[in-house]
Amino acid sequence: MRNAIIPLFIPHDGCPYRCTFCNQWRITGTQTGVTPAQVAETIAAYRRSTTRPYRWEVAFYGGSFTALAPARMRALLAPATAAWQAGEIDSIRISTRPDAITEEIAAELYTAGVRTVELGVQSMDDTVLRLAKRGHTATDVERAVPILRAHEMAVGVQLLPGLMGETRRTLARTVRRAAALQPDFARIYPVLVMADTELAADYLRGRYQPLSMQTAVCIAAWWRSYLQARGIAVIRMGLQATAALDAGDGLLAGPYHPAFGELVISRLYGQQLRHALRRTTGAVTVVLSPRDASKVYGLGGRQRRELGALCPDGVTWRIDTAQPQGRLRLYDAGGVREIIAERAVKRGD
Numbered sequence: 001m002r003n004a005i006i007p008l009f010i011p012h013d014g015c016p017y018r019c020t021f022c023n024q025w026r027i028t029g030t031q032t033g034v035t036p037a038q039v040a041e042t043i044a045a046y047r048r049s050t051t052r053p054y055r056w057e058v059a060f061y062g063g064s065f066t067a068l069a070p071a072r073m074r075a076l077l078a079p080a081t082a083a084w085q086a087g088e089i090d091s092i093r094i095s096t097r098p099d100a101i102t103e104e105i106a107a108e109l110y111t112a113g114v115r116t117v118e119l120g121v122q123s124m125d126d127t128v129l130r131l132a133k134r135g136h137t138a139t140d141v142e143r144a145v146p147i148l149r150a151h152e153m154a155v156g157v158q159l160l161p162g163l164m165g166e167t168r169r170t171l172a173r174t175v176r177r178a179a180a181l182q183p184d185f186a187r188i189y190p191v192l193v194m195a196d197t198e199l200a201a202d203y204l205r206g207r208y209q210p211l212s213m214q215t216a217v218c219i220a221a222w223w224r225s226y227l228q229a230r231g232i233a234v235i236r237m238g239l240q241a242t243a244a245l246d247a248g249d250g251l252l253a254g255p256y257h258p259a260f261g262e263l264v265i266s267r268l269y270g271q272q273l274r275h276a277l278r279r280t281t282g283a284v285t286v287v288l289s290p291r292d293a294s295k296v297y298g299l300g301g302r303q304r305r306e307l308g309a310l311c312p313d314g315v316t317w318r319i320d321t322a323q324p325q326g327r328l329r330l331y332d333a334g335g336v337r338e339i340i341a342e343r344a345v346k347r348g349d
Contacts, residue, residue, distance in 0.1 A: 001054065004046075004056055005057055005059050005093075006043055006046045006057065006059065008039060009024075009061050010061070010062050011063060013062070013064070014066070014069075014072075014096075014100075015067065015097075020133050020202070021160070021191050021197055023197050024063070036076055036079055040079035040082075043058060043080065058089055058092045059094075060076065060092075060094045061095055062095065064100055066094070066097070066100040067097055077114075080113065081113050084112075089113075091114070092112065092115065093117070096120070097119070097135075098120070098141040099137075099144070106147050106148055106150075106151040110151045116155075116156065116184075117148050117154075117155055118158060118187070119145070119158065120134075120158050121141050121158055121159055122159065122163065123138075123159070123160065123166075124141065124173055124176075125138065125173050125174055128163050128170050138177060141181070142177070156184060157183045157187075158187045158189060159175075159178060160189050161190050161211065162191035162210060162219075163191055178227070179226060179227055182231070185235045186223075187235060188223055188224065188238075189239055190211055191254060192210070192239065192251060192254035193210050193251070193253040193254045194252065200252050211255050213257065213263075217255070217260075217263050217264050217267055220264045221264050221267045238256070238261055238264075241259075262294065265295045266294075266296070269295050270303050272328075272340075273286070274307065274310065277307060280334070282313050283311070283332070284331065284332045285316045285317075285330070285332075286315060286317050286318070286331075287318045287329040288318070288320070289319075289324060289326075290319050304317065327340055
């Protein structure tokens with residue numbers, strides 16, 4: 001049975017601070033939060049929309065769910081909890097701030113059917129967090145994650161490379177400290193300069209320069225490799241594409257691409273293949289799944305041409321529908337080897 005999300009957006013609801021980079025109204029295209037009645041209506045509408053069986057998860061995105069006024073938090077949860085208790089949905093997911101998690105809140109969430117909590121971590125460097133006006137510290141993150149895990153909830157961390165004051169040292173500190181907490185999954189969102197934010201004003205005055213696309217891809221590839229090597233799945237890189245973002249509506253600058261995640265994975269494939277191809281002898285054949293072709297070849301086939309130039313006797317690329325996705329077979333004069341170029345990693349792999 002497949003999983004399916006029932007999304008509900010509460011942009012900026014419960015947020016006690018306005019972060020320098022944040023404009024959730026622009027990003028989500030939603031100007032108002034939902035009501036309890038709309039929660040119930042949305043759940044019913046999604047379940048009516050198909051006869052296929054799904055494991056439904058109600059997901060509250062945006063805002064700081066556990067920083068809402070307690071009465072509003074419970075009111076929004078109530079219809080989702082009722083659907084969960086009736087067996088109409090399988091779980092509930094929320095997003096919140098690390099400093100808005102306590103033992104009492106975690107226990108209440110679990111009782112209500114919440115099984116996944118995503119924390120807006122952004123950085124694990126306190127200077128970067130202060131400049132971003134997050135209002136929490138890295139220590140708050142290190143306190144919140146164990147609490148949630150102790151209450152048997154999956155924990156995700158959202159990380160934002162490219163904030164004001166970021167350096168290679170702070171980037172390394174963030175990925176190391178985040179990985180040490182062993183969250184279940186992570187999202188990597190390079191910072192974008194959105195209109196009507198403090199960061200936009202800093203950018204227009206020349207006080208802030210966003211990451212270039214190339215640098216953002218390199219950092220995301222580094223972080224993804226580091227996290228997944230430690231059993232932490234990276235489930236998304238780059239913001240979800242929307243018509244507004246694609247049109248540049250409210251987006252002033254920054255490394256936005258509708259297929260940012262594919263650019264990152266393409267780079268990771270290229271790194272693996274460069275390493276392998278430099279150690280081959282004679283003509284080479286690379287066998288790959290059709291699902292991997294665009295990632296291996298790169299935009300416009302550029303990466304394929306660059307990789308081919310590494311082998312004086314040439315590279316033959318063979319698409320094989322029987323080849324497992326994420327695993328390449330490489331043949332040369334020395335025999336055959338398998339390259340695990342890219343795969344989702346789950347805890348225990």
